[in-house]
Amino acid sequence: MVALNKPNSMPETLRITNLHVSVGGKPILKGLNLELRRGEVHALMGPNGSGKSTLGYAIAGHPGYDVTEGKIELIDADGKSHDVLEMDPDQRARHGIFLAFQRPMAVPGVKMADFLRHAATNVRRPNRKEGEELIPMREFRQELRSKMEQLKMDPEFARRYVNEGFSGGEMKRAEILQLAMLQPKFAILDETDSGLDADAVRLASQSIAEIGGANMGILIITHHEQLLEHNLPLKTHVMLAGRIVETGGPELAAELHKKGYERIRQAYPEAAEEEKAMTAKEAAGIA
Amino acid sequence: MSTEVLDQSVPGEINKYDFHTQSKAVFKARKGIDPEIVRQISDIKSEPDWMLQFRLKSLEIFNSKPTPRWGGNISLDFQDIYYYLKPTNEQGKTWDEVPEEIKKTFDRLGIPEAEKKYLSGVKAQFESEVIYGSLKEDLAKQGVIFTDTDSAVREYPDLVRQYFATIIPPADNKFAALNSAVWSGGSFIYVPKGVKIEFPLQAYFRINAESMGQFERTLIIVDEGAQVHYVEGCTAPMYTTESLHSAVVEIVVKKHARCRYTTIQNWANNIYNLVTKRALAYEGALMEWIDGNLGSRLTMKYPSVYMMEPGARGEILSIAFASHGQHQDAGAKLVHCAPDTSGRIISKSISKNGGRASYRGLVKVERGAKRARSNVVCDALILDAKSRSDTYPYIEVDEQNVQLGHEASVSRISEEQLFYLQSRGLSEAEASTMIVSGFIEPLVKELPMEYAVEMNRLIELQMEGSVG
Numbered sequence A: 001m002v003a004l005n006k007p008n009s010m011p012e013t014l015r016i017t018n019l020h021v022s023v024g025g026k027p028i029l030k031g032l033n034l035e036l037r038r039g040e041v042h043a044l045m046g047p048n049g050s051g052k053s054t055l056g057y058a059i060a061g062h063p064g065y066d067v068t069e070g071k072i073e074l075i076d077a078d079g080k081s082h083d084v085l086e087m088d089p090d091q092r093a094r095h096g097i098f099l100a101f102q103r104p105m106a107v108p109g110v111k112m113a114d115f116l117r118h119a120a121t122n123v124r125r126p127n128r129k130e131g132e133e134l135i136p137m138r139e140f141r142q143e144l145r146s147k148m149e150q151l152k153m154d155p156e157f158a159r160r161y162v163n164e165g166f167s168g169g170e171m172k173r174a175e176i177l178q179l180a181m182l183q184p185k186f187a188i189l190d191e192t193d194s195g196l197d198a199d200a201v202r203l204a205s206q207s208i209a210e211i212g213g214a215n216m217g218i219l220i221i222t223h224h225e226q227l228l229e230h231n232l233p234l235k236t237h238v239m240l241a242g243r244i245v246e247t248g249g250p251e252l253a254a255e256l257h258k259k260g261y262e263r264i265r266q267a268y269p270e271a272a273e274e275e276k277a278m279t280a281k282e283a284a285g286i287a
Numbered sequence B: 001m002s003t004e005v006l007d008q009s010v011p012g013e014i015n016k017y018d019f020h021t022q023s024k025a026v027f028k029a030r031k032g033i034d035p036e037i038v039r040q041i042s043d044i045k046s047e048p049d050w051m052l053q054f055r056l057k058s059l060e061i062f063n064s065k066p067t068p069r070w071g072g073n074i075s076l077d078f079q080d081i082y083y084y085l086k087p088t089n090e091q092g093k094t095w096d097e098v099p100e101e102i103k104k105t106f107d108r109l110g111i112p113e114a115e116k117k118y119l120s121g122v123k124a125q126f127e128s129e130v131i132y133g134s135l136k137e138d139l140a141k142q143g144v145i146f147t148d149t150d151s152a153v154r155e156y157p158d159l160v161r162q163y164f165a166t167i168i169p170p171a172d173n174k175f176a177a178l179n180s181a182v183w184s185g186g187s188f189i190y191v192p193k194g195v196k197i198e199f200p201l202q203a204y205f206r207i208n209a210e211s212m213g214q215f216e217r218t219l220i221i222v223d224e225g226a227q228v229h230y231v232e233g234c235t236a237p238m239y240t241t242e243s244l245h246s247a248v249v250e251i252v253v254k255k256h257a258r259c260r261y262t263t264i265q266n267w268a269n270n271i272y273n274l275v276t277k278r279a280l281a282y283e284g285a286l287m288e289w290i291d292g293n294l295g296s297r298l299t300m301k302y303p304s305v306y307m308m309e310p311g312a313r314g315e316i317l318s319i320a321f322a323s324h325g326q327h328q329d330a331g332a333k334l335v336h337c338a339p340d341t342s343g344r345i346i347s348k349s350i351s352k353n354g355g356r357a358s359y360r361g362l363v364k365v366e367r368g369a370k371r372a373r374s375n376v377v378c379d380a381l382i383l384d385a386k387s388r389s390d391t392y393p394y395i396e397v398d399e400q401n402v403q404l405g406h407e408a409s410v411s412r413i414s415e416e417q418l419f420y421l422q423s424r425g426l427s428e429a430e431a432s433t434m435i436v437s438g439f440i441e442p443l444v445k446e447l448p449m450e451y452a453v454e455m456n457r458l459i460e461l462q463m464e465g466s467v468g
Helices: A052-060 A089-094 A112-124 A137-150 A155-159 A168-182 A198-212 A250-259 A262-267 A269-286 B035-044 B049-064 B100-109 B113-119 B125-141 B149-155 B157-163 B174-182 B415-422 B428-444 B449-463
Strands: A013-023 A026-037 A041-045 A065-075 A081-083 A097-100 A107-111 A186-190 A217-221 A235-240 A243-248 B003-005 B019-021 B025-028 B085-087 B145-148 B187-191 B217-222 B227-232 B248-253 B258-267 B272-281 B286-295 B298-301 B304-307 B313-322 B327-336 B342-351 B356-365 B372-382 B388-397 B402-412
Touching: A013 A052, A026 A052, A026 A065, A026 A217, A026 A243, A041 A052, A041 A250, A052 A065, A052 A089, A052 A097, A052 A186, A052 A217, A089 A097, A089 A112, A089 B415, A097 A168, A107 A112, A107 B415, A107 B428, A112 A137, A112 A155, A112 A168, A112 B428, A137 A155, A137 A168, A155 A168, A168 A186, A168 A198, A198 A217, A235 A250, A235 A262, A235 A269, A243 A250, A243 A262, A250 A262, A262 A269, B035 B049, B035 B174, B049 B174, B145 B149, B149 B157, B149 B187, B149 B217, B157 B217, B174 B248, B174 B272, B187 B227, B217 B227, B217 B258, B248 B258, B248 B286, B258 B272, B258 B449, B272 B286, B272 B313, B286 B298, B286 B327, B286 B449, B304 B313, B304 B342, B313 B327, B313 B356, B313 B428, B313 B449, B327 B342, B327 B372, B342 B356, B342 B388, B342 B428, B356 B372, B356 B402, B372 B388, B372 B428, B388 B402, B415 B428, B428 B449
Parallel strands: A041 A217, A041 A235, A097 A186, A186 A217, B187 B217, B217 B248, B227 B258, B248 B272, B258 B286, B272 B298, B272 B304, B286 B313, B298 B327, B304 B327, B313 B342, B327 B356, B342 B372, B356 B388, B372 B402
Antiparallel strands: A013 A026, A013 A065, A065 A081, A235 A243, B003 B019, B025 B085, B145 B187
16 A cells, blocks of 8 residues: 555545536536545435536536536645636646546547547646657557556457447446546546446446555445445445435445435435426426 | 748648748749740650640640639639749758758658658758669569659650550640640559559659659559559648649559559648549459648549449548638549449548538449449538538439449537547647547558658648647
8 A cells, every 4th residue: 555645744635615517507516515535435326317427527627517606626735725627627637637427428530549648648747738749659558458458358449449339338448447547636437337237347346446546536426336345435425406415434325225315305305306396397398 | 052931821820831942943934835835845855746746735725625613713824824844953952951940840740761851852862772772673673664754755655655645635624634735744653464562652762853743744554463552742741833733643453453542742822733633443453542632722633433344443532631721622533334343432521720621522333334333431520610511422323233322421529529538638639639630540541651640740730729
């Protein structure tokens, strides 16, 4: 284990304060607070439409997600704060933020290896200017090959076009490979288990634990507890109608996986009402 | 002699790859075109009478044909152009005299050393002998002829006369007629029966004064069972002092022979690039055109394959990139003249910053060309709202039993793709460039490796400054 904490210093922290986010003018997140430190694993659960993916996109800086209120900060070990909302998506990545997409985009004609070499170079040399040298090819290939071996991926994968024609499972594994290559400080994994069979989920869970080690702050968005098998969450947060309504330990994740969200809705009737109203509006919007 | 960097840049465009070398001409015909000029050109080249007569006849045809009104907007004063310029033979310019700026551009393009010197006007005879000398000897031993077309007229008159202007007669179109009247330079290649040349033959292998010009004329004959891949020009900036480039390229691919002709050209923004390229493919032969067009004010170019005998195949891959003030009217023609012939056209165009890219293509099946098969795929990528893309697919079929396919798509870079790449640390500009490179990758991977690298670097250069 790497001793990350020097005496008298805090681990680096991703701090989200009173976050409000709208999509197409519609409020989705309504005052969300969360603090994730490097080395911690948190689980984020909640029924569909509660705003989990929105949180991921907002942290990563998707231009379609308007932050109308609140703060997202990166806090250095010495307590210095960086305003994440001021950063473009690529700057966020260079500051160590990573989002594993629930539905990654295909980029036809761009090979995984070329894409990853660019990405890894930029993330490792945050001040690199466009057109400057990339990580040397040999070095990069070796690293990529060993990471792919570790993830039990076919080397052929590196030559395929980014997410093009990938099965659901392949896409998720490609996201994990990116996580491994980019070694972010903070990773949000948005349903990285969806579309995977039981064995693949177990492998993913193991891989994430190996990649993350004690250095990464990981926020795992999931409906299940299998992905958490090797990534025991220090905290489990439950979202309802755009807020975190309850935070517990790993046992909370297990409970929700088994019993669903009825207890949560009963315990937080106001949020449950809002959820109903949002769902109704959405249905009306579609009709 | 001096070399200067041209600044004829469009505001907001990076034109660091537009430059040219000025060379002292030994002889420069006066401006304009008439029989006297044509006689002068022929005289200077000490041509046989048949070529002079051919030129004069072509001039008549040129004068009789109106300027085409389809395709792009051509506004040229034909009397305000120099048609012939005999380059100087004197040596003396050295690599050290080439300005840093140009050397840097070459480095960024990753152009091989020998080609760099050639392009920058350094007479690279010494290097060319060292590097390509043994290769030329090898080719000669196999009976391959690889020379400039002027020399070929003198040295191989029978061979030249047998094929010259038989594939593209002067009457084909106004610019073919013009080229026929004033042509100079270009490559002549003859590959004897059964000879397979394994490496790409490149224009800069034969380095001499008249290798490149405004009105070059290329003739390639691939005899039965032979094989050649010719690479024309290069991706480095092409600059001519005149505003018109009008070449003619004629190719004959005989029974069971194969020919691939690759062009990647990047013209300065003032150039009209009006080129006629045509190949005849005989029984079981394969003709492939790979044609990349960047820059120029207007390019009109439609490489074609006439499949003359059963089993002939034609493939045309075309890439066009149009930016500010540029119109690429590029495409391809496949003509099925015999049964069991098959063809394929893949066209990819990119337009940005107000550029216009058009695909114009023809698939024609003559009566009796039973079981002809052709497939056309054209994809356009438009990078911003100012830019434009058009598709003009023409199909003429005089036979029942055929199989034709046409697919066309127009796309824009999606916000979701950009965000995905940016979320991995790529700047918006890098992400756009990567998406564009991916878009043309199916064609770029067909290029010889060093050209693929150059093509990608060119796209990077073209994309610079296009975002934010």
